[in-house]
Structure formats: structure tokens, C-alpha cells
Amino acid sequence: MxxxxxxxxxxxxxxxxKFDVTTGAVSVPIQHASTFHQQGFxxxxxxDYSRSGNPxxxxxxxxxxxxxxxxxxxxxxxxxxxxSTAFLLLSKGDHVLITEDVYGxxxxxxxxxxxxxxxxxxxxxxxxxxxxxxxxxxxTKVIYIETPSNPLMKxxxxxxxxxxxxxxxxxxxxxxxxxxxxxxxxxxxxADVVLHSATKFLAGHSDVVAGLAxxxxxxxxxxxxxxxxxxxxxxxxxxxxxxxxxxxxxxVRLQQSQETAAKLAGCLLNHPAVEKVYYPGFDxxxxxxxxxxxxxxxxxxxxxxxxDGKAVEKLVSNLNIPVFAVSLGAxxxxxxxxxxxxxxxxxxxxxxxxxxxxxxxxxxxGLESFEDLKKDFLQALSKIEIExxxxxx
Ligand SMILES: Cc1ncc(COP(=O)(O)O)c(C=O)c1O
Numbered sequence: 001m002x003x004x005x006x007x008x009x010x011x012x013x014x015x016x017x018k019f020d021v022t023t024g025a026v027s028v029p030i031q032h033a034s035t036f037h038q039q040g041f042x043x044x045x046x047x048d049y050s051r052s053g054n055p056x057x058x059x060x061x062x063x064x065x066x067x068x069x070x071x072x073x074x075x076x077x078x079x080x081x082x083x084s085t086a087f088l089l090l091s092k093g094d095h096v097l098i099t100e101d102v103y104g105x106x107x108x109x110x111x112x113x114x115x116x117x118x119x120x121x122x123x124x125x126x127x128x129x130x131x132x133x134x135x136x137x138x139x140t141k142v143i144y145i146e147t148p149s150n151p152l153m154k155x156x157x158x159x160x161x162x163x164x165x166x167x168x169x170x171x172x173x174x175x176x177x178x179x180x181x182x183x184x185x186x187x188x189x190x191a192d193v194v195l196h197s198a199t200k201f202l203a204g205h206s207d208v209v210a211g212l213a214x215x216x217x218x219x220x221x222x223x224x225x226x227x228x229x230x231x232x233x234x235x236x237x238x239x240x241x242x243x244x245x246x247x248x249x250x251x252v253r254l255q256q257s258q259e260t261a262a263k264l265a266g267c268l269l270n271h272p273a274v275e276k277v278y279y280p281g282f283d284x285x286x287x288x289x290x291x292x293x294x295x296x297x298x299x300x301x302x303x304x305x306x307x308d309g310k311a312v313e314k315l316v317s318n319l320n321i322p323v324f325a326v327s328l329g330a331x332x333x334x335x336x337x338x339x340x341x342x343x344x345x346x347x348x349x350x351x352x353x354x355x356x357x358x359x360x361x362x363x364x365x366g367l368e369s370f371e372d373l374k375k376d377f378l379q380a381l382s383k384i385e386i387e388x389x390x391x392x393x
Contacts, residue, residue: 056237070214072221079197081233082211092118104345155287162190184295200329203246257300261365309359318380328364
């Protein structure tokens, strides 16, 4: 069997960098050098300065390119650095169509930064292809999607968007943070740029902030490389190594977390204190069939809305297992409050228009046992139920 026929699970471990060719070390060496000695005037070295190229960063960039099915990967200092650098493929006067419940940081870049440089935008409901089509303008150059979206887990039809984009000469950018290439590979569906907050599932241990971008077109890769080198928001070698180490266990972490997430989402769905659970793994989720077509699972994140929006604080303070924090995709379960965390950069009225209300919580399920998580949620929910009954009687 040859390497390109191996499953994703095997490719995570057995790639060009499985051992160091000079020493045999079964771990990518961390090359801290900022600069590299040049043999002579006419010698053009592979590496000359670490902003332009670094062997540890290159190992990570090659690994993510292979896993996403691209030709070129780029590692950045954060997910936002990757996203912002990719947006600078655009020029003054260009227009971006962007999903309306996009991550708050991306919302901020588009509305407060790109707008100052004459790059226009329109927010649309990406699940509605007619709405997307009718908002494409002659100057639209990028359609930007997140699927499933954060935090309402809406599913966008990647192939449908790609068709519209290609027909209108636009690029499709996909933020693949929630799914990772273990579950969804947008380049194989025709997308042009895949973006990641590698801070999340890819690194997976809440110990590094990192971003990645992958393209499948050499020319686009050259343009993005030029921007990466020009802007310089590169990922340091130590952090590249942390992401590379995290990647090795991506498959097993995500499988385990996803299995627990599906069971836990089902428990919350039937709980009297819970109004709604947003999880694309449910058969009655409006995007479930698209999710099944374009991804190999529904992921390990879901959101839920409490009947009594004011009880969020009480619920959070009664839970013992999940950390209450900004972020997702880690070994420990992370509970977050989108209104004040991931979407704090979005004005309240914009948030509420998008359904990101004050009673909404998002859970990223980690590697704890399902039984322990279930017990913890049930005891915390029962406390708010009792309180709601007492205050209303
Ligand atoms: C979907 C998504 N995209 C991008 C980002 C930004 O990534 P980073 O925090 O690594 O800059 C985040 C961060 O939460 C995210 O959730």
C-alpha cells in the first residue's frame, strides 16, 4: 500500500516528517534560528531568514497542506492572522460576501478594518443559496463561509457556494476550524482557501494560539506566500511544534469528543430547562443531510438555549467539569457564552438579529467520560429548574 492510499488517521502520523533525516529523531526538530549562514555571495540558500521560511514551520505547513488535500500550507501567529492575511488577497473596491453568523473576530476585521481600506462586504444567510446569488455584485471577489457556523451550527452547502463563486469569478474561503480535515475537506469540494484557528482542535490542548491557511492552486499559493512574508504574522517554531504534536492525535480526539457530544446533546434536548439544542448531528437539524454529504461527522461542538435566559450564570456556576472559557476544540470540555465571548465584538442588536441571544451557551466537548459530563449537566440543570419553579410560584 502506498502513502497516498492511507487513511487520514494513518497520514496524521506517517508523513514526510515522521522522522528527522539527519538524526533519525522521531519528532520534528524545533529550529529556533532567526537567520541562516550563507555559504557565499552566489549561494542561494533554501532558508535565509525565519520570517521567510523556517524548517519547523515548513514541516507544519507541509503537513496541513497534505491533510487538507492542498498544495501549499501557511502557518500564522493566530487564526485571525491567517484570516486577515488571506483577506489581503483583495484590493480596494473589491467586495466580500460573508456568512452572517461569522466568528466575532472575523466580523470585526471585515467591518472595522477592511472597510477602512475600501473593501466592501455584505452579510448573508449562507444556508440560503438564492440569497447568496442575489447578493453577488460585479466586484464580489470572495465568498467567505464557516460551516457549521459559530455558535448556531448552521450548515452551508460548500459545493453549492463553490458553483456560485466559480460562475461569478470569485474565490471561496472556508473557515474549517470546527470540522478540521479529519471531518471535512473543503478543497476537495472546490473551495480555494481553507482557514483554521489551529488554536482549537488541530493543536487541541489549550496551550497554543495558531492559524493555518491552505490552498490548492500554485499561483494563489505564491500570492499568499508573498503576503505572509510581507506582513510577517508567522507562527514561531516552538508553537509550530506544538501544533504538529497535537495533529498526531487529532483523529482519536475528535472521534471520542464527537461521540460524547452527540450523546450529551441528545440528553440536553430532552431536558425541560432547555429550549433548543443546535447540533447538525440531529436528523431534524435543517442542514443534517448536507452535513452528512460534505462531512464525516457533526463534530464535537453544540450550542443550547435555556428556557430562562437569565439562568445562564446560575448554570455556569453550578457546573463542575467544563472550564468556562473562550475557545473550543480542546481535551477538556469548554463552555462558553457567545454573547460575551466569541461574539462580544458584535453589537448586541446585530447579535440578536442573528439569534445569538443572552440565553445561549456553547459547549465544546472534550475527552471526559460521557457519564461524568451527563451527571454534571443534569445536576446543574436541576438547580436552575428548582430555582425557576420557586421564583415563578
Ligand atoms: C471559527 C473561528 N475562526 C477563527 C477564530 C480565530 O482564531 P484565533 O483565536 O486563533 O485567532 C476563532 C477563534 O475562536 C474561531 O472560533
